[in-house]
Amino acid sequence: MTGVRVTGVRVQGSARWGYYVTGTALAILFLFPLVWSAFASVRTDTGFGLENYDRLFSSANGIELRHVLNSVVVSALTVGGTLFIATLGGYAFGRFRFPGRDVLFLLTLAILMVPYATILIALYVLLGWLGLEDSLIGLSLVLITFQLPFSVFMMRNSFEAVPVELEESARVDGCTSVGTLVRIMLPAVRPGLVTVGLFAFLTSWSEFFAPLILLNSTDKFTTTLAVVNMRTASHGSIDYAALEAGVVFMAVPCLLLFAAMQRSYVRGFTSGAVKG
Amino acid sequence: MSTTTTSPPSARTGPPRRETAPPPARNGRRLRRLRALVGAAYAAPTAVMVALFFLVPLGLVVWMSFNRWPLLGKPSFNAPANYSGIAEDELLRSAAWFTVKYTVIITVLLFVVAFGLALLVQHRRPGVGFFRTAFFLPMAVGFASASLLFLGLLSDEIGPVTDLLAKIGLVDGYVSWTSGSPDSALASAVLLVLWRFAGFTMLILLTGLHAIPPDVYEAARVDGANRWQTFHRITLPLMRPTIALVLTLMTTGSLLAFDQFWILTRGGPDNSTTSLVMVIYREAFIRLDLGSAAGISVVLLAVLVVFNAIQFRVLRRRSS
Known part of the structure; x- marks a missing residue:
């Protein structure tokens, strides 16, 4: 009996060391590229400085202020639109019965099964018909659509998890349906909203393929398109250091947001994924 | 007793009905119909978006495939020329073969790596939060940005990889990882995707691992099952729905690969x-x-x- 326990402790001890060594080694491997890109973006021929960032923003086919503004506009429209539509949709699917509910929900999830790379050619033509060719609004509408399966699913689960009594007591107190949603339900589903919003931002801020197809003029380019353009438009030598500066510039807002909201993001993610 | 029991907030204990209200049955039905209308109204924006930006383009892409459709100019019906052209396209055939090969490699490697990470950080112990964050952090970098990052990382000019390997003595001289040979270009892209998506896949697998009730493991331990038996007989079967989800995400994502090759390898060398x-x-x-x-x-x-x-059918049959 004691012998078993002793070996058990010893195995546990060596397993714990194995865990720390493996975990630390892997963590270094995963963090290394991030640290290196930050390092490479400030390293210059003579030492360290911001020259690479200077070239990123001033060279002929570098980033311009309007590219950054375009990215901000697209991200704001996508996050706002996704939150609005997914909140209403999630509330409807989670709390109401109406004809066509299940079909619509399945169709929304089916967007996941039909990845947009395959229908982007048609979306390009369709947006042209709607007068939204080469437009940030058109791009945002497409990005919102492809956020919907995850977002609506997430918000439905969040609304379903809110106790029915909470809503009923609000209604007895004379709240209108919209009033109940805004004052009672929204605070209760905050983790879900944060997750959906954060996901929408991360996707729209760094999306590459959809803007590449839907935006034609360099005036309308998002930052990602502009930075990638520095690589693909150069036929001769590539300015790697300026590219890494671009990578850092693109990544910093995401990393900051991520750090600020990581807790609720992961919690919302797990609660949404386990349920349903 | 000083403690007062609060009445449960249900409809029965609510205020008495006003006399002007219609009989309960009719009232209930009307309320239900009103509620259905309100629900449909809330779902309307979703319905409009799904119809306009999903169903219409879905139909349109099929219709377009039956037409000669130049980027500029009027389309004209030409079915099935667009389909018969597919079989003759040499580049398309090699691209299809390459994409399948890439998908198999990524699916296997990413799954093994992510599952390993998930098993490593599944229990609460010191440092686990840091490890999870470290593995997941690459997800915060956009995929296109990550491709550019690796372009620099693997480059001869500023990248440390070649220097490091040269110091160990594994390579000598210049190695052009992303465009030197088909194999090294593919390996570069695989490395990039593993780095970027392993943590994300790990997180999904973790949710599956955590959904397994602890008493199942307890029972297995009491029955004297060793680690491998526990993993093989309990963890894997109970993880099936999650594994199916992860496999679907990985294969779909790989079959539609674009950014990593467009940016990192430019499709080369020699397509x-x-x-x-x-x-x-x-x-x-x-x-x-x-x-x-x-x-x-x-x-x-x-x-x-x-x-x-x-x-999905396999998933449903096995999980029911």
Whole structure:
């Protein structure tokens, strides 16, 4: 009996060391590229400085202020639109019965099964018909659509998890349906909203393929398109250091947001994924 | 007793009905119909978006594939020319083969790596939060940015990889990882995708691992099952739905690979890393033939839908 326990402790001890060594080694491997890109973006021929960032923003086919503004506009429209539509949709699917509910929900999830790379050619033509060719609004509408399966699913689960009594007591107190949603339900589903919003931002801020197809003029380019353009438009030598500066510039807002909201993001993610 | 029991907030204990209210049965039905209307109104924006930006383009891409559809100019019906052209396209055939090969490699490697990470950080112990964050952090970098990051990382000019390997003595002189040979270009892209997506896949697998009730493991331990038996007989079978989800996400994502090859390898050397979606892009915006691009899209779409449907059926049968 004691012998078993002793070996058990010893195995546990060596397993714990194995865990720390493996975990630390892997963590270094995963963090290394991030640290290196930050390092490479400030390293210059003579030492360290911001020259690479200077070239990123001033060279002929570098980033311009309007590219950054375009990215901000697209991200704001996508996050706002996704939150609005997914909140209403999630509330409807989670709390109401109406004809066509299940079909619509399945169709929304089916967007996941039909990845947009395959229908982007048609979306390009369709947006042209709607007068939204080469437009940030058109791009945002497409990005919102492809956020919907995850977002609506997430918000439905969040609304379903809110106790029915909470809503009923609000209604007895004379709240209108919209009033109940805004004052009672929204605070209760905050983790879900944060997750959906954060996901929408991360996707729209760094999306590459959809803007590449839907935006034609360099005036309308998002930052990602502009930075990638520095690589693909150069036929001769590539300015790697300026590219890494671009990578850092693109990544910093995401990393900051991520750090600020990581807790609720992961919690919302797990609660949404386990349920349903 | 000083403690007062609060009455449960249910409809029965609510205020008495006003006398002007209609009889309960009719009132209930009308309320229900009103509620259905309100629900439908809330769902309306979702319905509009799904119809306009999902169902219509879905139909349109099929219709486009039956037409000669130049980027500029009027389309004209030409079925099935866009489809018969597919079989003759040499680049398309090599791209399809390459994409399948890439998908198999990524699916296997990413799954093994992510599952390993998930098992490593599944229990609460010191440092686990840091490890999870470290593995997941690459997800905060956009995929296109990550591709540019690796372009620099693996480059001769500023990247440390070649220098490091040279110091160990594994390589000598210059190695052009991303464009030197088809194999090293593919390996570069695989490395990039593993780095970027392992943590994300790990997180999904973790949710599956945590959904297994602890008493199942307890029972297995009491029965004297060793670690491998526990993993093989309990963890894997109970993880099936999550594993199916992860496999679907990975295969779909890999079959539609674009960013990593467009940015990192430019499809080279000699088109050896040109993926299917890159061919679609080339048809549409370089050869200006939207009809042909739509034809390839429809075929790819059909393959994906069939593939996902099979996976969903397998998932459902096994989990029920």
